[in-house]
Amino acid sequence: PPAGPVGSQYCVCKVELSICGQNLLDRDVTSKSDPFCVLFMEVNGKWVELDRTETAVNNLNPAFAKKFVIDYHFEEVQKLKFALFDQDKSSTQLYEHDFLGEFSCTLGTIVSSKKITRTLLLGNGKPAGKGMITVAAQELSDNRVITLSMAGRKLDKKDLFGKSDPFLEFHKPGDDGKWMLVHRTEVIKYTLDPVWKPFTVPLVSLCDGDMEKLIKVVCYDYDSDGGHDFIGEFQTSVARLCEAQDSSPLELECINPKKQKKKKNYKNSGIIIVKSCKITRDFSFLDYILGGCQLMFTVGIDFTASNGNPQEPSSLHYINPLGTNEYLSAIWAVGQIIQDYDSDKMFPALGFGAQLPPDWKVSHEFAINFNPRNPFCSGVEGIVQAYSACLPHIRFYGPTNFSPIINHVARFAAQATQQETASQYFILLIITDGVISDMDETRHAVVQASKLPMSIIIVGVGNADFAAMEFLDGDSRVLHSYTGEEAVRDIVQFVPFRNFRNVPKETLAKAVLAELPQQVVQYFKHQNLPPINSEPA
Numbered sequence: 001p002p003a004g005p006v007g008s009q010y011c012v013c014k015v016e017l018s019i020c021g022q023n024l025l026d027r028d029v030t031s032k033s034d035p036f037c038v039l040f041m042e043v044n045g046k047w048v049e050l051d052r053t054e055t056a057v058n059n060l061n062p063a064f065a066k067k068f069v070i071d072y073h074f075e076e077v078q079k080l081k082f083a084l085f086d087q088d089k090s091s092t093q094l095y096e097h098d099f100l101g102e103f104s105c106t107l108g109t110i111v112s113s114k115k116i117t118r119t120l121l122l123g124n125g126k127p128a129g130k131g132m133i134t135v136a137a138q139e140l141s142d143n144r145v146i147t148l149s150m151a152g153r154k155l156d157k158k159d160l161f162g163k164s165d166p167f168l169e170f171h172k173p174g175d176d177g178k179w180m181l182v183h184r185t186e187v188i189k190y191t192l193d194p195v196w197k198p199f200t201v202p203l204v205s206l207c208d209g210d211m212e213k214l215i216k217v218v219c220y221d222y223d224s225d226g227g228h229d230f231i232g233e234f235q236t237s238v239a240r241l242c243e244a245q246d247s248s249p250l251e252l253e254c255i256n257p258k259k260q261k262k263k264k265n266y267k268n269s270g271i272i273i274v275k276s277c278k279i280t281r282d283f284s285f286l287d288y289i290l291g292g293c294q295l296m297f298t299v300g301i302d303f304t305a306s307n308g309n310p311q312e313p314s315s316l317h318y319i320n321p322l323g324t325n326e327y328l329s330a331i332w333a334v335g336q337i338i339q340d341y342d343s344d345k346m347f348p349a350l351g352f353g354a355q356l357p358p359d360w361k362v363s364h365e366f367a368i369n370f371n372p373r374n375p376f377c378s379g380v381e382g383i384v385q386a387y388s389a390c391l392p393h394i395r396f397y398g399p400t401n402f403s404p405i406i407n408h409v410a411r412f413a414a415q416a417t418q419q420e421t422a423s424q425y426f427i428l429l430i431i432t433d434g435v436i437s438d439m440d441e442t443r444h445a446v447v448q449a450s451k452l453p454m455s456i457i458i459v460g461v462g463n464a465d466f467a468a469m470e471f472l473d474g475d476s477r478v479l480h481s482y483t484g485e486e487a488v489r490d491i492v493q494f495v496p497f498r499n500f501r502n503v504p505k506e507t508l509a510k511a512v513l514a515e516l517p518q519q520v521v522q523y524f525k526h527q528n529l530p531p532i533n534s535e536p537a
Contacts (some may be wrong), residue, residue, distance in 0.1 A: 005340060012072075012073060012074070013072050013137055013139055013140070013141055013284055014069055014070070014139070014140040014141060014284075015069070015070050015071075015072045015107065015110075015111060015137050015138070015139060015140065015267045015284045015286070016067045016068070016069050016137070016139075016140050017039075017067060017068040017069075017070065017135055017136070017137055017503040018063075018064070018067055018135070018136045018138070019037045019053060019063075019064045019067075019082065019112065019133065019134070019135055019282075020061075020062065020064070020122075020133070020134040020136075021035055021037070021060070021084060021100075021131065021132070022061050022108060022117075022130075022131070022132040022133075022134070023060060023061065023129065023130040023131055023132060023330050024060045024061070024062070024084060024100050024101075024120075024128075024129075024131045025060075025100050025101065025128050025129045025131055026060060026085075027086040027098040027413055028086065029102065029315075031058050031136070032058045032059060033058075033059075033060060033086040033098070033100060033287045034055050034056065034057050034058060034059070034086055034087040035051045035053065035056055035059065035060075035062050035084050035085065035086055035087070035100055036052055036053050036054065036055040036056070036064075036084070036085055036087055036526075037064055037082055037083070037084050037133075038051075038053075038082075038084075038085065038094065038493060039051050039052065039068045039080065039081070039082060040054040040080065040081045040082075040083065040199070041070075041078065041080055041081075042078075042079035042080075042081075043080065044281045047081055049094075050068065050070070051066075051068050052066075053065075053066040053068075055087040055464075058447055061082025063448045064161040066085075066330055067186070069140065070107060072107060072111065072286060073518050074285060074337070074513065074516065075337060075392060075504070075507070075509055075510045075513035075514050076096055076337070076506060076510065076514075077106055077108070077191030077336060077337060077340075077509075078106055078107040078108070079104065079105075079106055080103040080104060080105060080107055080363055082102060082103050082104070082135065083099070083101075083104070084099075084100040084101055084102065084120065084131070084133070085097035085098060085099055085100060085101040086098035096461060099122070099123070099126060099278045100120065100131060101121055101128025101131045101133075102120060102121060103118045103119070103120055103121065103128075103133050103135075105118070106123055106340050108337070108340030108341060109338065109340045110137045111137045111259065111286060111290055111328065112289055112290050112294075112340055112341045112342075112343070113343075114136065114137055114290050115134065115137070116133070116134070116135055117132055117133070117134040118132065118135075119131070119132060119279060120132060120133055122258065128275035137241075137290065138290070139284065139286045139287060140202075140288060141208045142202075142204050143281045143282050143283055143284060143287060143385060144178075144202070144204075144209070144279055144280070144281055144282070144537050145197070145200050145201065145202050145203060145279070145280055145281070145282045146200065146201060146202075146203050146206055146238065146241075146243065146277065146278070146279050147200040147276075147277070147278045147279075147280070148198065148199060148200075148274065148276075148277050149198040149274070149275040149276045149277075150168060150185065150190070150196045150272065150273065150274060150275065151193070151194060151195040151196065151198075151249075151250075151272075151273040151275055151285055152166055152193060152194045152195075152219065152254070152270055152271065152272050152273065153192075153193050153270060153271045153273060154192055154193070154270045154271060154501050155190060155192045155193075155194070155231055155232075155254065155269065155270035156192075156218065156231050156256070156269040156270055157231065158229040158231065160437040162190055163190050163191055163192050164190075164192055164193075164221040164229075164231065165187050165188065165189050165190060165221055165222040165223075166187070166188055166189070166191070166192075166194045166195065166219055166220065166221055167184060167185050167187045167188070167196075167219075167220055167228075168184070168185045168217060168218065168219055168220075168272070169181060169183070169184050169185075169218045169219075169220065169363060170182045170183040170184075170206065170215060170216075170217055171215065171216040171217075171218065172206065172208065172213065172215050172216075173213070173214070173256050174208055176498070177410070179216055179452065182201065182205055182206050182215075183199065183201050183205075183206070185197070185199065187222040192270070195275075196280045198276075199536055203238070203279060205254045206238065207237070207238050210238075211237060211238045211239040211242070212237050212238075213237060213238070214235050214236070214237055215235065215236060215237065215238070215466065216233060216234075216235050217233060217235075217236065217252075217272060218230070218232075218233040219231040219232050219233065219254050219269075219270070219272065224245055230256065231256065231269050231270065231378055232253075232254035232255050232256045232268065232269035232270060233255060233256075234252050234253060234254060234255055234272065236252060238277075239533045241274050241277040242249065242277050242279065242346075243277075244274035244275065244276055244277045245276070246275075247275050248275070248380050249273050249274060249275045249276070250274040250277075251271050251272075251273050251274075251401055252271070252273075252274065253267075253268040253271060253272075254268055254269045254270045254271065254272050255268055255269065256269045270428070274472075275298065279537045280388055280537050281530070281536075281537045283521065283524070283525070283530060283531055283534065284517075284521065285517030285518070285520055285521050287421050287534065288291060288520060288521065288524060288531045289341060289499045290531065290532055291530075291531025291532040291533055292423065292531070292532045292533065293422050293423060293425060293520070293524075293531065293532070294341060294342055294343060294422065294423065294425075295338050295341035295415075295425055295427055295520075296342060296412070296425065296426045296427065296455075297335065297338045297339065297342055297347045297425055297427050297429070298347065298348045298349070298350065298408075298409050298426065298427070298428050298429070299331060299347065299349045299350065299428075299429050299430075299431070300333070300350050300351070300352060300365075300378055300402075300405040300430040300431070301327060301349070301350070301352070301368065301387065301431055302349045302351075302352060302399075302400060302430070302431060302432035302433055302434075303317070303352065303353050303354035303396050304352075304353035304354075304395060304396060304397065304399070304400050304433070304434075305353075305396040305397055305398050305435055306398070306400075306433055306464075307433045307462075309396070310359065310391045310392075310396075312459035315463050316433050316461050317391060319388060319391075319398075322502060326431075326461035326462070327387070327431050327461060328384060328387065328463065329497070329505065330429070330431045330459040330461065330497060330508065331380065331383055331384060331387070331429070331431070332380060332384070332537040333505055333506075333507070333508040333509040333512070334429050334457060334459075334508075334509060334513065335347070335380035335429075336380055336509075337479050337509050337513055337532055338427060338513075339379060339380055344378045345378065346376040346377070346378060347376060347377050347379070347380070347382070347383055348375040348376055348377075349367070349368045349369070349377050349382075349386055349387065350365050350366065350367060350368065350369070350375060350405055350408065351363070351365075351366050351367075351368045351390070351394070351402060352364040352365060352366070352398055352400075352401055352402075352404065352405055353396070353397060353399065353401070354366070354394040354395060354397055355395040355397045356370075356394055357393060357394070361396060362397050362398075363448070364401040364404040364405065365404040365405050365408050368383075368386045368387055368390045369386040369389075369390070370390065370393075376482050382464070397456045398437070399438070400432065400434060400435060400436055400437045400438075401431075401436075401437055401438040401441070401442075402430060402436050402438060402441075402445070403438050403441035403442045403443040403444070403445040405428065405430065405444065405445065406428065406430075406445040406449055406456065407445050407448075407523070409426050409449075409454060409504055410445065410448060410449045410452055410454060412426060412448070413426045413453050413454040414452055417452065417453065417527075418451055420529070420531055421529060421532055422524045422529040422530065422531055423509075423532060425453045425454065425520050425523070425524075426452075426453060426454035426455075426457075427454070427455050427457065427516070428454065428455070428457070428475075429457045429458075429459065430456065430457070430458045430459070430463060431459045432458065432459075432460060432461070433464060434460070434464035434465075434466075434527075435464060435465070435468060436468055437467075440482045442472070443472070443480070443481050443482060444481040444482060444483065446472060446479060446485070446487060446492060447479060447480070447481040447485050447487045448481075449491060450479075450487040450488045450489050450491050451488055453490045454491065454522075454525050455492075455493070455516055455519045456472075456491055456492045456493070457492075457493050457494075457495075457512045457513075457516075458472070458473075458493070458494045459494075459495055459496075459497075459508075459512065460495070460496045460497060460498075461497045461498055462497075462498075463498060466494070466496050466498075469494040470494060472492045472494060473489035473490070473492045473493060473494040474487060474492065475490065478490075479492070488528070489519065489522055489523065490515075490519075490524070491519060493512055493515050493516070495508070495511050495512050527535065
C-alpha cells in the first residue's frame with residue numbers, strides 16, 4: 001500500500017476542545033458569576049495546568065471563545081480535568097477564586113463521543129448545584145490532499161541539438177514574502193510535449209489550505225550540471241486549477257517575462273495543461289473515531305497446562321498477594337486504553353485450552369463467565385473479576401489452539417462489514433504462555449482475518465521461545481496461509497511481556513497499540529470507506 005504522509009504512522013494529531021457551561025453556581029452577591037475554565041492534565045500522578053479560557057462576565061451559561069489545543073496520543077491514557085472558577089479581580093492564586101465545580105475524564109472518552117455533557121462536581125464529589133459542562137472535540141489538522149495531473153505542449157526548445165528536458169516546480173509565498181518551493185515533478189527527457197506523472201501533496205503544503213492563495217508554477221529545462229534553463233512561468237490558485245475536469249483540461253500559458261519584454265510578437269513559451277485536479281480527504285485515525293467508529297475489544301486467555309497449577313506461586317496464572325500476574329497486567333494495560341473507544345464497555349472474554357465442568361471436555365473458545373450466550377464482561381474490571389472467578393473451576397489442559405478464537409472474532413467482524421460503513425473495528429487480545437499447536441490453521445485464520453476490520457494483539461507471558469509468534473507478526477515479511485494465499489495487510493502485533501517487566505506499565509500499552517491506528521485507517525481506506533459523518537472535501 002502507498003505510504004501515507006510522513007509521520008502518519010503514529011497518530012499524533014492536535015485536538016481542539018471547545019468548552020461551554022450551563023446553569024453554573026452563582027457565587028456573586030450583586031451580579032452573576034464571572035466564570036473561566038482551567039484545563040489540567042495528569043502528569044506522573046499530579047495535575048498540571050495546561051491552559052485557561054477567558055472570563056465570561058456576568059454569565060451562568062458561558063460559551064468560551066478560547067479553545068484548548070492538545071496533542072492526542074491514542075496509545076496513552078490522557079487524563080484531563082476541567083475546573084470552573086468565578087473570577088475575583090483581586091486574586092492571584094487559583095484557589096482564591098470561588099470554585100464552581102470540576103469534571104475529569106480521559107481525552108479518549110471525549111474524542112470517542114465527539115461531544116459530552118457532564119455534571120460539574122464539588123471537591124466532596126457532590127454535584128455543583130445544577131451546573132453542567134459540555135466539551136466538544138475537533139481535529140485541527142486539515143486532512144485535504146490535492147492530486148494534479150500535468151502536461152505541456154510546444155514548450156520552448158532550449159537544447160542546441162535536441163529538444164528540452166522539462167520539469168515543473170510549484171511555489172507558494174513564504175512568511176518572508178519570498179517564494180517557497182513546495183513540489184518538483186520528475187524530468188521528462190527530450191520532448192516539448194511532456195506528460196508528467198500525477199502527484200499528490202497535502203493541500204496545506206501547496207497553498208496553506210487557502211484555495212484562493214496565488215501559487216507560482218515554473219517550467220525549467222533540466223541540465224545535468226544543475227544550471228537548469230528557465231522556460232517560463234505563470235501564477236494561479238488552487239481554485240483555478242480545480243476548474244480542470246477530465247473531459248475539459250485547463251490550459252495555462254507559460255510566460256518568459258524577458259522574452260515578453262524584448263519581442264513584439266511574443267505569445268508564450270508553450271502551454272502548461274492541467275489534465276485533472278482533484279481534492280480529496282486523507283482521513284486519519286482520529287477522523288474515524290470522531291466519525292463514530294467503535295473499537296470492539298475481545299480477550300482470549302490461554303489456560304493450557306504448561307502455565308502451571310494456578311494455586312502454586314510458580315504458575316503464570318498464580319495471583320500474587322498484590323492481586324495480579326502477567327495475564328492480568330496485560331489485560332489492564334491494553335484494556336484501559338481501548339475501553340474509552342467502546343460506548344457500552346461490554347467485552348467478550350474467552351478462554352482456550354482447558355477442560356470445563358461438568359463433563360471436562362476440552363474447549364478452545366469458552367466464555368470465562370461460563371455464560372456462552374452472553375460472554376460479555378462489564379469493563380476491564382469485569383474481565384478481571386470473571387478471570388479470577390473461573391480459575392478454580394477449570395482444569396488446565398491443551399493443546400494451544402489459536403484459530404478457534406481468531407475465527408470467533410472474525411465472524412463478528414465479517415457481520416460488521418455488511419453495514420458497509422466505518423462503524424466498527426475489532427481488536428482481539430490473546431495472552432499466551434507459548435508455542436501454538438495449530439500453526440497452519442492459525443496462519444490461515446490470520447490471512448482470512450486480514451480482509452476484515454480486525455487486528456490481533458498477542459502478548460507472550462512467561463519465558464518460552466516465542467519465535468513462532470514473531471512469524472505471525474508480519475513486520476519483516478508477508479504472512480502466507482498454507483494454501484499460499486498472502487495476508488492483504490499485517491494485522492498481528494506480538495510482544496513478549498518479559499521485555500516490559502521492569503518498566504512503567506504504560507510502556508506495554510504503547511508498544512502493543514502503536515501500530516493500531518495505522519491498521520484501522522489502512523483497512524477503511526482499502527475498503528474506500530470514509531468516516532461515518534465526514535464532509536466531502
